[in-house]
Amino acid sequence: MYEGVVQDLIDELGRLPGVGPKGAQRIAFHLLAADPTDVRRLVLALTEVKEKVRFCKICGNVAEDELCRICRDPRRDVAVICVVEESKDVVAIEKTREYRGRYHVLGGAISPIEGIGPDDLRVKELMTRLADGEITELILATDPNLEGEATATYLARLVKPMGLRVTRLASGLPVGGDLEYADEVTLGRAFEGRRLLDV
Amino acid sequence: MGPVGLYRDEGVVLRTQKLGEADRIITLLTREHGRIRAVAKGVRRTKSKFGARLEPFMHVDLQIYEGRSLDIVQQAESLATYGERICADYGRYTAGTAMLETAERLTSEENEPAVQHFLLLVGGLRTLADGAQPASLVLDAFLVRSLAVAGYAASFEDCAQCARPGPHSYFNVAAGGAVCPDCRPPGSVTPAAETLVLLSALLTGDWAAAGASEARHRREASGLASAYLQWHLERGLRSLPLVERG
Ligand SMILES: [Zn+2]
Ligand SMILES: [Zn+2]
Numbered sequence: 409m410y411e412g413v414v415q416d417l418i419d420e421l422g423r424l425p426g427v428g429p430k431g432a433q434r435i436a437f438h439l440l441a442a443d444p445t446d447v448r449r450l451v452l453a454l455t456e457v458k459e460k461v462r463f464c465k466i467c468g469n470v471a472e473d474e475l476c477r478i479c480r481d482p483r484r485d486v487a488v489i490c491v492v493e494e495s496k497d498v499v500a501i502e503k504t505r506e507y508r509g510r511y512h513v514l515g516g517a518i519s520p521i522e523g524i525g526p527d528d529l530r531v532k533e534l535m536t537r538l539a540d541g542e543i544t545e546l547i548l549a550t551d552p553n554l555e556g557e558a559t560a561t562y563l564a565r566l567v568k569p570m571g572l573r574v575t576r577l578a579s580g581l582p583v584g585g586d587l588e589y590a591d592e593v594t595l596g597r598a599f600e601g602r603r604l605l606d607v
Numbered sequence: 608m609g610p611v612g613l614y615r616d617e618g619v620v621l622r623t624q625k626l627g628e629a630d631r632i633i634t635l636l637t638r639e640h641g642r643i644r645a646v647a648k649g650v651r652r653t654k655s656k657f658g659a660r661l662e663p664f665m666h667v668d669l670q671i672y673e674g675r676s677l678d679i680v681q682q683a684e685s686l687a688t689y690g691e692r693i694c695a696d697y698g699r700y701t702a703g704t705a706m707l708e709t710a711e712r713l714t715s716e717e718n719e720p721a722v723q724h725f726l727l728l729v730g731g732l733r734t735l736a737d738g739a740q741p742a743s744l745v746l747d748a749f750l751v752r753s754l755a756v757a758g759y760a761a762s763f764e765d766c767a768q769c770a771r772p773g774p775h776s777y778f779n780v781a782a783g784g785a786v787c788p789d790c791r792p793p794g795s796v797t798p799a800a801e802t803l804v805l806l807s808a809l810l811t812g813d814w815a816a817a818g819a820s821e822a823r824h825r826r827e828a829s830g831l832a833s834a835y836l837q838w839h840l841e842r843g844l845r846s847l848p849l850v851e852r853g
Contacts, residue, residue: 426628520704520846521622521663554662558694565697591658593688 414440466537468513468530470495478502478510485509489537490547491563493517493556501549509547512537517555518562526562534563538570545573552577552597613672616640617686619728620665621707625651633661633680634711636728637669641721642714645671645678657683663707664690664732687729689736696738698851702746703735705846709750712840713757723756743829743852744817748809750832755810759839763807766790774800778831780838802827826852 410418414436422432439447463469464476471477478484478498488509492498498511514529537543548563550556564574618637626632629651634644650657660667660683670682693703710728714721731749734740751761764773767783768790775785779795785803786795801824808816809828820828829852837843 425625428627431627520701520849521708523845523849525849553659554664554690554694557691558697558700561695561700562697591660592685593659593662593691596691 463513467511468495468515468533469498469511483508486542487544488547489534489543489545490549491534492549493551493559497549497551507547509545514550514559517550517559519555529559531563531566535566538567538572543572545575548574548576552594613670613681614640615668615670617666617668618643619707619710619725619732620661620663620667621711622663623661629655631661632677635667635669636710636714636721636725638722638725639720641719641724642711642717643671643678644717645669645680646674647680647683659688659690660685662690664693664703666729666732687733689732692736692738693732696742698853699735699738699742701846701850702742703732705746705844705850706731706735706749708844708846709753709836712844713753724753727752727756740814740818741825741853743825743850744809746850747806747825747829747832748812748817750836751806751810752812754836754839757839759835761806761810761835763803763810774803776800778803780831780835784835796831798827798831799824802831806831 417439418429418432418436421427421435422429424432427435439450460472461470462472462474464471464479465474466479467476469476469478471479473480485508489512490501490507490509491512491514492501493514493516495513498513501507501511512530512534514531514534516524516529518524518526518529538546546563546567548560550559560576564576567574616637616639618635618640620633620635621642622634624632624634626646629649631647631650632644633647633650634642636642647657647661649655650661657680659665661680665685666687666689668684668686669680672679672681689703692699694700706728710724714724727749731745735742735745754761761767761780761784762773763785764775765771766773766775766785766787767779768786771787771789773785773787775787776797777786777788777791777795778784778798779786779792782790782792782795786792801820805817805820805824805828808814808820809832833847836847
């Protein structure tokens with residue numbers, strides 16, 4: 409234990425995701441030794457992110473305005489929605505440059521053991537978006553784990569009466585991994601999600 | 608604390624929690640060691656050697672290192688992969704999650720052997736995954752049997768207080784189930800006779816009789832089984848209100 413304010417800082421840092429007690433201590437002492445202007449810049453960034461960043465009214469992605477950069481972009485295909493769990497998934501998919509439609513950020517996955525059901529996610533908002541009839545395809549890009557699969561199952565069943573084209577990302581083998589190390593479930597999913605190769 | 612070293616056991620993954628950058632704490636119900644918690648290092652990386660083996664519902668053969676504060680999973684091999692078939696159906700997924708949470712809550716102590724609970728859970732998940740029985744019935748059978756294994760067997764026929772042979776038309780969770788007119792405490796409910804027959808069938812695993820039940824009796828039985836479970840737990844299950852009842 410350290411004295412007052414130093415320990416307070418360590419405690420606060422330790423509450424961040426991915427930061428353990430040792431990491432919190434390391435960051436705290438780094439900040440103590442850092443140049444005051446660097447620290448002030450960090451404080452400003454933290455304050456601004458809470459003051460300026462909002463959530464897009466259409467898709468729930470982080471935004472600096474009413475709408476996020478993607479929903480404001482007139483070149484994006486409004487007929488396709490890609491459903492993801494978190495804003496950081498939007499960033500990951502944008503990096504691939506494969507996708508030209510819009511997104512819908514759920515805010516997590518259905519996890520009954522954590523008490524999180526469909527009503528705790530932005531499912532109603534999704535249904536409202538689908539109701540206007542402009543959407544033709546829904547891509548379910550929830551995480552390729554059990555909760556993500558269950559969430560995709562739930563959504564697919566929910567939108568079924570709407571007659572949309574519903575697709576799921578081929579959750580295949582991780583790039584760079586060896587086939588022999590893949591577990592049965594991942595390998596099975598990769599087979600299920602296989603695409604026709606055009607040669 | 609037990610002896611430090613390496614041990615091998617089989618277990619079912621009940622719950623996972625993120626830890627640090629890429630690890631998870633895995634809660635498992637094992638055959639020999641009861642409920643344990645162990646760290647799976649690097650499991651969230653896509654290249655992890657564990658892959659999907661340490662996700663909820665997985666039945667795995669484990670090699671575990673007993674660490675100073677938390678145990679560490681060294682190896683995990685699949686014995687059965689119920690998770691995929693369970694989460695392919697939302698009703699099954701929610702029922703299955705309630706089974707996992709029940710197993711976690713009714714095995715109150717870590718590292719205390721709970722072979723019967725383990726066998727019950729494996730059997731329950733297998734039945735749920737194969738889809739031959741309605742998910743809601745599989746869950747209710749699991750609830751009443753888990754409570755019996757935990758020492759809280761309800762009586763659905765004879766009076767739970769004086770053992771007078773039933774059937775009786777009163778039911779009281781605090782009194783232990785069916786109660787005769789003389790023993791019934793205030794606030795006892797009067798379920799349909801068929802509902803108590805159904806609960807008996809679920810307790811004994813008589814699927815033929817349970818399968819022949821009507822929807823309204825199944826709903827009533829679910830309500831009584833849930834109320835009975837909640838009575839024996841300090842706080843309610845988070846997953847139970849989210850179960851999709853068919
Ligand atoms: Zn947006
Ligand atoms: Zn009596």
